[in-house]
Amino acid sequence: MDVNIHVLRDAVAARIGEAGIRILTYALIATVGIACAWVLVFQIDLAVIGLLVGCIYALGAVGLSLVYGNMHFPNVAHGDYMTAGAFVALAVMLSLVPESWNQNSVGPFTFPYTIFIALPIGMIAIAVLSIVIDRVVFRHMRIRGAHIGVMTLGSLGIAIALRGFIQYLWGTDIEQYPRVSKKFLTFQVEMLDTTIRVPPDMLFVAVVALLLTFAMYLFLKLTKWGKAMRAAADNEDLARVSGIDVERTNLLTWGISGAMAAAAGILLAAGQGQLLTISGWKLLIPMFAAVVAGGIGNPYGAFAGAIFIGLVGEVSTAWLEPTYKPAVFFAAIIVLLLVRPRGIFGESRI
């Protein structure tokens, strides 16, 4: 991606010159600035929703980026880990807990109490699944020095197989996530002459996504094993020489990214109230876009990239049909990469 962007940039520069590129960049920054100011004044409600949507993208994208940083390949199965997590949580809510538990909810939220049991179980289940798949498939490819392309195709195989297995168990129909029927409430804030309406469920989902991402940040920054994971991503040979068990940091990477993927899948399903076997797969493109926008292999960048995509996508609906959202944020990413070819924060920095 990076190389293609360089080629594109050089091609543009050859036609309009470096000065042209500079003028184009300034014009772009001015346009973005005016657009941002305009959005703040007139579309702040869309911007807030965009931020919240970005938080869910972020939860998925951060895990994807973590795996890229440590394993050096894009795990195409990440979206299906999200779906699998959401189905495990659904199974817990529908069959492992008494039916009556699904009838009550906290405060203004429409999802039942049981989500608090289902979320950690789903996260643990997918963390284990992710580790097992690494042990059985990716580890063997890694040891044999498989090329990044082979690893990526391997993960595509896992994605398709996992989705097939879920469809075999649940069918391909839309599954309804348990909901408690309540009068539809929204949080309303009057600001700059605009009323910001936020569905409480969405706010909850965004806050949990933020908390989980922050917890991962603290783990990576403050704990011995978190630092070891960053060290192994940074310089694997030196990590081994320092006595770090790199196989164990790999295991941790898969476990954390699997748990984060499951959380993203569950929160997304809880927020939307429904679940499809292709829910996660459909999110893969925006998540990859977030990873690239933030700087490949850099989870903090992926977080920023996801927020960027969420914002751009939602705000664009002020002018365009929502179906054009992907086109809009990809256009925004191409522009972003022309200005910063290595993404917002640069590559592989955990």
Added chain:
Amino acid sequence: MNTEPHSNAARALLSVNALAAGYGQSLIVRGVSLRIGQNEIVTIIGPNGSGKSTLIKSIFGLTKIESGKINLRGQDITNEHTDRLVRMGIGYVPQAANVFPQLTVQENVEMGAFSLLGDVAPRVRRMREMFPLLEERWSSRAGHLSGGQRQVLALARALVTEPDILLLDEPTAGLAPQIVDSVLHQIAEINRRGVSILLVEQNAVKALKISDRAYILARGQNHFHDSAAAMLDNSEIGKIFLGMEGTSESETDARHRR
């Protein structure tokens, strides 16, 4: 030709006996023997491809050992895992990529102490006090340090475990001459604190000046062995291996490397 008296092995802190090692099918070290006593600085010199780095890597368990023995305080450590070797008191600083560029200086030092159990904070603090150069940059990313600062950080990363012996693979490679002197000075300083040092060096003359003894390797075998002082006085060795009196192969190589 001078071969190693094996009877001394029992007294040595670290001894290598008739070691043959390499990568995959190819043998690079072919029957090398050496020993390092308590508190000694021992330098290994030799032309490119003579097996110096491979030897030091083999001692630290990073190559495939075909035959021979490595002993630490008389205990066999041949083919031992690196994390065990770290706990047994061996520190190793690789030649290139010897810091974690994205981690801070403090985190780099902490990672050196990874395999130790218990609270490592006091040891990390001692490294900070020992190297004022690092203290100034304590919270910076290692990738932002200069070449000399990186080498000092690499030494601190290996020293934090308080090893009895440090294995250093060309710690001055790629550094400007005045920085080379400062890094070698640091190494001599570390030795004065009671750490034995096995040093592989291209800057042979400078390294010999801080060393007690030296071994010359050629084609993966012991070629010559003497005290560092005697080696510096030996005009034939000086001419062939140390680049003194005219330009020898090793000196030309060293210049090309820079």
